[in-house]
Amino acid sequence: MSDKLAIHGGPKSKTVPFGTGKRFGEEELKELAEALEQNTLFYHFGTKVKTFLDRFNDLYGVQYSVATSSGTAAIHVALGAAGVSVGDEVITSPITDQGTLIGILYQNAIPVFADLDPHTYNLDPASIESRITPRTKAIVAVHLAGNPCDMDPIMATARKHGLTVIEDCAQSYLTRYKGRLVGTIGHYGCFSTNDFKHISTGDGGIVTVNSGSESDYYAVHAFADKNYRRFGGEVVRELHGLAPNYRMTELQGAVGIAQLRKLPDICAARRKHGDRLTAAISDLPGIKPHHVEVGNECTYWFYMLRVDERELGAPREVFSEALAAEGIPNVPGYIPDVVYMQPLFQRREAYAGTHFPFDITGITYERGLCPNAEAILRTAVRIAISEFYSDLDVDEIAAGIGKVARYFHSHTTQTIGDTER
Ligand SMILES: *Cc1c(COP(=O)(O)O)cnc(C)c1O
Numbered sequence: 001m002s003d004k005l006a007i008h009g010g011p012k013s014k015t016v017p018f019g020t021g022k023r024f025g026e027e028e029l030k031e032l033a034e035a036l037e038q039n040t041l042f043y044h045f046g047t048k049v050k051t052f053l054d055r056f057n058d059l060y061g062v063q064y065s066v067a068t069s070s071g072t073a074a075i076h077v078a079l080g081a082a083g084v085s086v087g088d089e090v091i092t093s094p095i096t097d098q099g100t101l102i103g104i105l106y107q108n109a110i111p112v113f114a115d116l117d118p119h120t121y122n123l124d125p126a127s128i129e130s131r132i133t134p135r136t137k138a139i140v141a142v143h144l145a146g147n148p149c150d151m152d153p154i155m156a157t158a159r160k161h162g163l164t165v166i167e168d169c170a171q172s173y174l175t176r177y178k179g180r181l182v183g184t185i186g187h188y189g190c191f192s193t194n195d196f197k198h199i200s201t202g203d204g205g206i207v208t209v210n211s212g213s214e215s216d217y218y219a220v221h222a223f224a225d226k227n228y229r230r231f232g233g234e235v236v237r238e239l240h241g242l243a244p245n246y247r248m249t250e251l252q253g254a255v256g257i258a259q260l261r262k263l264p265d266i267c268a269a270r271r272k273h274g275d276r277l278t279a280a281i282s283d284l285p286g287i288k289p290h291h292v293e294v295g296n297e298c299t300y301w302f303y304m305l306r307v308d309e310r311e312l313g314a315p316r317e318v319f320s321e322a323l324a325a326e327g328i329p330n331v332p333g334y335i336p337d338v339v340y341m342q343p344l345f346q347r348r349e350a351y352a353g354t355h356f357p358f359d360i361t362g363i364t365y366e367r368g369l370c371p372n373a374e375a376i377l378r379t380a381v382r383i384a385i386s387e388f389y390s391d392l393d394v395d396e397i398a399a400g401i402g403k404v405a406r407y408f409h410s411h412t413t414q415t416i417g418d419t420e421r
Helices: 026-037 048-060 071-081 099-106 125-131 151-161 214-223 250-281 316-325 343-347 371-379 391-420
Strands: 064-068 089-092 110-113 136-142 164-168 188-192 205-209 303-307 380-383
Touching: 026 048, 026 250, 048 064, 048 205, 048 250, 064 071, 064 214, 064 250, 071 099, 071 136, 071 164, 071 188, 071 205, 071 214, 089 099, 099 110, 099 136, 125 151, 136 151, 151 164, 205 214, 250 303, 250 391, 303 371, 316 380, 316 391, 371 380
Parallel strands: 089 110, 089 136, 136 164, 164 188
Antiparallel strands: 064 205, 188 205, 303 380
16 A cells, blocks of 8 residues: 555655755866965955955845855854944844854843744744843844745834844845845845855855945954955054954855856755745645745745644654655754753853853843744754755655655544544
């Protein structure tokens, strides 16, 4: 019987190996050779990082951006340029990579977590509003997994309270919110080119400067470069404030140029695959697809569905194991727990031996702070999406999810019905 689960000895839903491919090739090699030929790998003397940024600016329709050594660095630079400082509060998402938090803490500012929409997994604007205090200085809006945050109300809240909005676009290349590219809507947009993102330079990052103001651009640039000011004739080395060295090298810039050429196709493929999966699983019992609001475009860095365990008739872990047995690799949840339940926040110890900066306000982080976010991580199942997948790969993922969901739904409904009667 073909609907016998693979975990019970039935046939697997996945019949052919997943599509794979090479991310780097001749294009990257050519750019790298040219970079070495320059006889300098310093971004300010060479042309590769500059060209990388020029191309990025063209693609995004922005005037200024700055390259950094990582996505974490990009976010730190935006915070620094925004003047986020000791004791300021920064509102952000409890489901994210720690790269979102690190710059906040290095500025000795205090992360404050707002709750999420249960199905887009992005910040709930009403929850942001409820977290604002006189200390609030900025919002770091994480566009999780290629899906845009609801930016209109977030920007309205920011305007009302005079806050800076930093978009964390590390997982969201060419993602569109109501037609607009994320990373161009807030004051700054921060991207990562680490090896696991849509495009890779090994490590690296970009900050867009959306004010279009030259002085803002110079401030961002200086904050990524030890506060050196390299514009307007002579280099000014006078040290006015603390700023790290987060420079990108010419080698990263060279690879980035070649990777950017591939970016539109990568994003188009991922978008097609994710939307195809949603269409195929949206009527299944107990399965809540990765929700994208009408009018938005998600470029799926990963696909994360949720199970409604009661409706499904099985715990998330049992569903996940049965799906894996079908030949569909998946991971229950995403990060181990919401960010604020992790040891750094529970111990309130970012720097060894001190509770600074948390003790400035006496903030504590407790279970239940963001109930939607906690429920998301308890019931989510994450599935990889790749630009190298074929339509058949996606259809077989959907078939596996459908087979497992229908099996548990029909079997457990009967059992529960019998015992209840
Ligand atoms: C990857 C990532 C970062 C950090 O990027 P790095 O380049 O690894 O420092 C920040 N935020 C999110 C949401 C990410 O996924």
